[in-house]
Amino acid sequence: MAEPDLFSTVNARAPQARILELRALIRHHNQLYYLNAAPEISDADYDALYRDLEILEAKHPEFHDPNSPTLRVGGAPIKGFQQIQHTVPMLSIDDVFELSPESLAKTGAARPELELIAFYQKLQKNLKRDEVTVTVEPKIDGVAVSLLYRGGKLVSAATRGDGQTGDDVTHNVRTIRSVPLDWHGAGGTIPSVLEIRGEIFMPNAAFAALNAERDDAGLPSFANPRNAAAGTLKQLDPGIVAKRPLAFLAHGLGAYDGEVLETEHHFHALLERLRIPHNQPLLTVATPEELLEAVATIKHLRTELDYATDGAVIKVLDRADRVRLGCTTRAPRWAAAYKFLPEQKETCLKAISIQVGRTGVLTPVAELTPVLISGSVVSRATLHNQDEIDRKKIQVGATVLVEKAGEIIPSIVKVTQVAPGVPVFSIFSQVGGKCPSCSGPISQEEGFVAWRCTNFQCPAQAVTRIYHFASRKALDLDGVGEVVADALVRHGHCATPLDLFGLTEMVLANLNLGSDDAPRRFGEKNAAKVLAALASAHSKPLWRWLYAMGIRQVGESAAKELSRLHRTLTDLSESPILAELLRDTRVDAKKKNDFLSPYGITGDVGPAVAQAVTAFFGSGAGRLVLARLLELGIDPESGDYRPMVTVGDRSSLPLSGKTFVITGTLSLDRDAMKAFIESNGGKVSGSVSAKTSYVLAGDGGGSKRASAEKIGVPVIDEAGLAALLRGN
Numbered sequence: 001m002a003e004p005d006l007f008s009t010v011n012a013r014a015p016q017a018r019i020l021e022l023r024a025l026i027r028h029h030n031q032l033y034y035l036n037a038a039p040e041i042s043d044a045d046y047d048a049l050y051r052d053l054e055i056l057e058a059k060h061p062e063f064h065d066p067n068s069p070t071l072r073v074g075g076a077p078i079k080g081f082q083q084i085q086h087t088v089p090m091l092s093i094d095d096v097f098e099l100s101p102e103s104l105a106k107t108g109a110a111r112p113e114l115e116l117i118a119f120y121q122k123l124q125k126n127l128k129r130d131e132v133t134v135t136v137e138p139k140i141d142g143v144a145v146s147l148l149y150r151g152g153k154l155v156s157a158a159t160r161g162d163g164q165t166g167d168d169v170t171h172n173v174r175t176i177r178s179v180p181l182d183w184h185g186a187g188g189t190i191p192s193v194l195e196i197r198g199e200i201f202m203p204n205a206a207f208a209a210l211n212a213e214r215d216d217a218g219l220p221s222f223a224n225p226r227n228a229a230a231g232t233l234k235q236l237d238p239g240i241v242a243k244r245p246l247a248f249l250a251h252g253l254g255a256y257d258g259e260v261l262e263t264e265h266h267f268h269a270l271l272e273r274l275r276i277p278h279n280q281p282l283l284t285v286a287t288p289e290e291l292l293e294a295v296a297t298i299k300h301l302r303t304e305l306d307y308a309t310d311g312a313v314i315k316v317l318d319r320a321d322r323v324r325l326g327c328t329t330r331a332p333r334w335a336a337a338y339k340f341l342p343e344q345k346e347t348c349l350k351a352i353s354i355q356v357g358r359t360g361v362l363t364p365v366a367e368l369t370p371v372l373i374s375g376s377v378v379s380r381a382t383l384h385n386q387d388e389i390d391r392k393k394i395q396v397g398a399t400v401l402v403e404k405a406g407e408i409i410p411s412i413v414k415v416t417q418v419a420p421g422v423p424v425f426s427i428f429s430q431v432g433g434k435c436p437s438c439s440g441p442i443s444q445e446e447g448f449v450a451w452r453c454t455n456f457q458c459p460a461q462a463v464t465r466i467y468h469f470a471s472r473k474a475l476d477l478d479g480v481g482e483v484v485a486d487a488l489v490r491h492g493h494c495a496t497p498l499d500l501f502g503l504t505e506m507v508l509a510n511l512n513l514g515s516d517d518a519p520r521r522f523g524e525k526n527a528a529k530v531l532a533a534l535a536s537a538h539s540k541p542l543w544r545w546l547y548a549m550g551i552r553q554v555g556e557s558a559a560k561e562l563s564r565l566h567r568t569l570t571d572l573s574e575s576p577i578l579a580e581l582l583r584d585t586r587v588d589a590k591k592k593n594d595f596l597s598p599y600g601i602t603g604d605v606g607p608a609v610a611q612a613v614t615a616f617f618g619s620g621a622g623r624l625v626l627a628r629l630l631e632l633g634i635d636p637e638s639g640d641y642r643p644m645v646t647v648g649d650r651s652s653l654p655l656s657g658k659t660f661v662i663t664g665t666l667s668l669d670r671d672a673m674k675a676f677i678e679s680n681g682g683k684v685s686g687s688v689s690a691k692t693s694y695v696l697a698g699d700g701g702g703s704k705r706a707s708a709e710k711i712g713v714p715v716i717d718e719a720g721l722a723a724l725l726r727g728n
């Protein structure tokens with residue numbers, strides 16, 4: 001029990017003593033809460049201690065300590081990751097696999113643990129004795145990190161990287177509450193250097209909660225807890241990391257200077273004394289039979305663990321034996337990871353529902369008769385796309401084999417019993433060719449397997465569409481980013497981008513960008529800025545509006561070309577040019593060029609663009625957009641209407657007919673360089689292909705340069721560009 005006076009806000013004692021006392025107290029309660037899961041004080045009492053410390057630290061910056069518990073919320077964002085060289089390389093472990101029934105039948109092997117037994121026999125042979133004691137523990141499916149403590153303080157944390165050097169993630173690891181920042185209060189002698197290897201992971205329950213929250217906010221969800229942990233650790237802003245529930249468990253030792261550790265048990269006892277969370281249970285066995293039993297125990301137990309596991313790790317207990325066995329360049333000879341076969345169950349696929357994601361992708365989800373797999377009930381599994389459905393010949397009513405692998409996201413392995421007479425499922429027929437969320441048109445782009453809703457007003461895509469609409473290259477609505485778009489949709493003020501034009505200053509100013517618990521007002525100043533941006537959007541050129549509408553196939557270049565060929569949006573919506581282009585290509589592909597030439601249409605507007613634009617304005621959704629714009633008194637004008645530019649005119653420019661890909665750091669920024677090239681008749685595209693004439697490369701720019709070299713596209717620098725402009 002804590003003494004009552006420790007909670008008082010008024011304290012006359014010397015500030016330094018009180019600061020140290022509060023830090024010790026908070027550390028103590030953190031440990032009880034995060035490590036032992038046995039808190040002794042209420043959350044409110046804890047918060048009071050924490051606030052007292054924050055106030056005192058703010059008043060007395062002279063007592064700053066980077067390891068203060070208040071700094072767990074994360075410091076300032078960093079610009080990029082520094083590299084840290086590991087003092088002792090971070091090796092991997094060799095895998096041995098549990099054999100599937102099929103491979104048992106094929107090889108005639110006696111039992112699934114064959115490879116594990118062979119590993120144990122190799123240990124016996126190499127150590128030249130029968131009895132070899134090994135430990136068995138769960139294999140954590142997380143992100144490997146190395147924590148370095150010197151003089152009892154955490155000095156750095158690094159990811160594995162290539163095993164020799166990794167990313168410095170100290171700023172992020174500091175926010176993980178179960179990782180001690182120092183060893184205050186640890187008894188006995190403490191090592192002067194201790195490098196701890198372990199896994200950072202996101203507990204299953206926290207993972208599920210995070211994904212649910214992201215779903216609600218319209219953000220993409222993480223595929224599995226490992227990805228969630230890895231994605232979080234890669235954040236440059238530790239403030240974000242502090243809000244995500246990461247955890248850490250130690251399982252190995254790197255550099256070390258301290259009392260001799262004879263066995264794995266001594267190592268775990270040291271971790272316990274230093275209050276460093278360590279992997280458990282740690283089973284100890286000395287015969288092949290016991291080993292098989294221990295592995296079966298872990299396999300059974302893993303369904304109860306709060307983190308994802310895909311196997312058991314077996315290690316030689318005695319550290320002197322480990323030295324005798326040594327390592328290959330890749331992995332130690334004294335350890336193995338036994339990989340469990342993913343648990344699979346058969347169940348009935350009752351139905352397939354179609355979800356519309358925030359970018360309009362239609363995702364088929366299998367609705368299953370609930371079945372218990374690896375400790376949790378599975379009732380749904382994503383089918384990804386039509387290709388996967390076709391490949392696996394998925395039918396409604398079929399019996400399917402479902403697995404959860406090491407991850408907690410279930411997937412369908414195959415159909416085990418077909419539903420007689422039922423056709424393979426078709427996403428398109430299921431939704432009748434319309435978006436199930438808004439009945440807008442759907443399309444499947446060339447080269448992509450996904451069906452997508454192309455409706456600008458689709459409510460399922462509201463957040464993405466609004467912030468694209470407001471982005472710099474679109475209508476440049478300063479102040480409307482992802483957070484604001486999200487809040488506008490969440491609070492019901494906008495369902496489509498055009499709803500922005502109905503916003504009032506009061507609604508905007510009072511918009512809550514935070515949560516109910518921690519509200520954050522958008523404010524009058526920002527509101528005024530957004531309203532001004534919206535007012536000036538009325539007169540923005542047609543191409544920006546076209547690009548802002550996010551019509552498939554209409555990127556910046558196509559939008560500019562379309563707006564060169566049309567006077568207004570209304571003209572474009574009834575475009576004879578596009579109609580002709582479509583009709584013409586249907587009749588005769590060659591004739592297309594005869595038709596195109598009077599307009600000097602560049603490759604930016606081809607049949608695919610014509611098709612997409614025509615489909616958009618021909619759809620109910622497209623007509624609705626036109627009607628809304630009419631109501632708002634907006635009919636964007638081209639500002640660059642030059643429909644009859646001849647091929648001759650364009651080709652007189654020095655870079656005409658040439659397509660560039662820009663990469664690396666140049667003397668002009670990307671947009672300015674693009675504008676410069678375009679003003680000289682050239683085109684700029686985002687990726688290197690056979691159609692690329694030149695890659696213009698500055699410093700850096702590795703991957704595009706490499707692709708260019710691979711397919712034989714010349715790479716030039718700015719001097720090379722200057723030569724082209726001179727006509728050399």
Ligand code: IVH
Nearest residue numbers: 091092093137138139140144251252279313
């Ligand atoms: S011991 C020399 N124990 O799995 C490496 N590793 O696939 C000794 N891992 O590199 C590592 N759980 O990052 C060990 N209980 C555990 C583990 C574990 C997960 C990771 C570790 C290792 C990787 C190999």
